[in-house]
Amino acid sequence: MSNSTTTAIDIKKIRAQFPVLNQEVNGKPLIYFDNAATSQTAKSVVDALIKFYEKDHANIHRGIHTLAERSTKGFEETRERVHQFINSEEADEIIFTKGTTESINLVAQSWGSKFLKKGDEILISQLEHHSNIVPWQLAAERTGAIIKVIPINEKGEILLDAYKKLLNRKTKLVAVNYVSNSLGTINPVKEIIELAIAQGAITMIDAAQAAPHIKIDVQDLNCDFLALSSHKMYGPTGVGVLYGRRDLLEVIPPYQGGGEMIKDVSFNGTTFNDIPYKFEAGTPNIGEVIAFKFAMDFIDEIGHENIQAYEHELLEYANSKLKSIPGFTPIGTADKKTSVISFLIRNVHPYDLGQLLDAKGIAVRTGHHCTQPLMDFLEIDGTVRASFAVYSTKEEIDVFCESLQKIVARFN
Numbered sequence: 001m002s003n004s005t006t007t008a009i010d011i012k013k014i015r016a017q018f019p020v021l022n023q024e025v026n027g028k029p030l031i032y033f034d035n036a037a038t039s040q041t042a043k044s045v046v047d048a049l050i051k052f053y054e055k056d057h058a059n060i061h062r063g064i065h066t067l068a069e070r071s072t073k074g075f076e077e078t079r080e081r082v083h084q085f086i087n088s089e090e091a092d093e094i095i096f097t098k099g100t101t102e103s104i105n106l107v108a109q110s111w112g113s114k115f116l117k118k119g120d121e122i123l124i125s126q127l128e129h130h131s132n133i134v135p136w137q138l139a140a141e142r143t144g145a146i147i148k149v150i151p152i153n154e155k156g157e158i159l160l161d162a163y164k165k166l167l168n169r170k171t172k173l174v175a176v177n178y179v180s181n182s183l184g185t186i187n188p189v190k191e192i193i194e195l196a197i198a199q200g201a202i203t204m205i206d207a208a209q210a211a212p213h214i215k216i217d218v219q220d221l222n223c224d225f226l227a228l229s230s231h232k233m234y235g236p237t238g239v240g241v242l243y244g245r246r247d248l249l250e251v252i253p254p255y256q257g258g259g260e261m262i263k264d265v266s267f268n269g270t271t272f273n274d275i276p277y278k279f280e281a282g283t284p285n286i287g288e289v290i291a292f293k294f295a296m297d298f299i300d301e302i303g304h305e306n307i308q309a310y311e312h313e314l315l316e317y318a319n320s321k322l323k324s325i326p327g328f329t330p331i332g333t334a335d336k337k338t339s340v341i342s343f344l345i346r347n348v349h350p351y352d353l354g355q356l357l358d359a360k361g362i363a364v365r366t367g368h369h370c371t372q373p374l375m376d377f378l379e380i381d382g383t384v385r386a387s388f389a390v391y392s393t394k395e396e397i398d399v400f401c402e403s404l405q406k407i408v409a410r411f412n
């Protein structure tokens with residue numbers, strides 16, 4: 001059978017974790033190919049959320065009553081789980097945030113205010129999401145630092161030689177994504193980090209698009225900071241992680257002031273809590289953090305290697321079929337990619353294509369994908385982006401390609 005798979009994936013078992021996929025949209029079975037924007041939530045995660053709100057809801061680190069102890073235990077168990085999941089040296093190096101955006105803003109504000117000064121250079125790449133551009137622009141405005149952009153080639157790959165030339169003694173920080181959200185390029189982050197370290201620069205890795213697909217090991221990467229979002233990893237929205245090296249987290253100032261992040265407060269002054277609490281002011285998304293643990297369990301039960309192999313098979317399958325669609329132009333053809341296909345079709349505007357696919361029950365994202373500088377480099381306004389997850393199937397790709405064929409036939 002042309003669409004059988006060769007990888008160790010029990011797709012029936014996996015899809016059983018996502019009842020949301022069993023519905024019709026506009027009279028057609030839903031095909032959800034917008035996973036780079038946000039993935040669907042595993043049932044085990046939803047069950048954990050329901051359990052929290054039905055049985056355990058209490059604030060954390062404050063009460064001594066049973067419910068408060070339960071919720072605190074669940075919350076801290078997720079911290080331990082993230083520590084294992086990304087192999088940090090210690091659980092205290094894991095800070096919970098609202099998402100990747102907040103994690104990067106935290107570093108830009110806290111680390112930036114302590115360490116950046118006039119004339120310092122921040123290197124980011126042409127591939128970055130606005131979340132890894134704008135916080136650095138704000139930090140540069142506050143401090144007088146300068147942003148320099150690492151160029152890419154027409155395939156959407158970072159030019160390492162150009163990067164090496166940009167690095168110098170003024171480079172204080174290198175902030176790049178592990179995987180591009182718009183193109184799916186997997187960047188050589190280990191090499192990028194190694195080169196940054198050789199110049200004495202700090203590294204910030206935006207792993208929002210890597211965490212669902214690639215095993216992350218912060219000690220092996222040797223990065224200083226790394227950010228990810230639970231909602232792209234089959235987990236709940238409103239939860240992100242900032243990993244930071246202990247010695248850095250200890251010396252940088254708090255990001256926000258409020259409850260939880262203090263040791264002692266008086267009108268004469270305040271002493272701050274130890275890490276990670278110093279960076280967790282106010283009541284967090286407790287239930288969502290607790291449920292996030294089950295998303296990591298879901299990923300680890302399948303295994304990153306199996307996920308990557310299966311999704312790669314989907315990518316190759318889709319690429320081979322899409323090639324035959326008249327006027328199809330792939331955008332981003334890096335040698336190493338996750339399961340993201342950005343494309344344009346001659347004579348069809350991406351928004352029209354997105355709407356016409358939605359009418360057939362197929363969810364894709366259209367537009368600039370929060371990467372306007374990348375779109376400027378590519379000299380386009382946007383793309384259509386289909387992004388697969390571990391529950392996506394070749395049968396869905398068949399329907400997607402047939403639907404595109406029909407749409408294209410109407411326009412060309």
Ligand code: C6P
Pocket residue numbers: 036037038098099100101102129131132177179180181182206208209229365369370
């Ligand atoms: N990209 C996409 O459709 P938040 O929203 O904070 O969870 O993640 C922001 C973010 C940061 N970096 C990268 C590489 C990302 O892809 C994203 C989110 C979504 O591509 C929504 S714009």
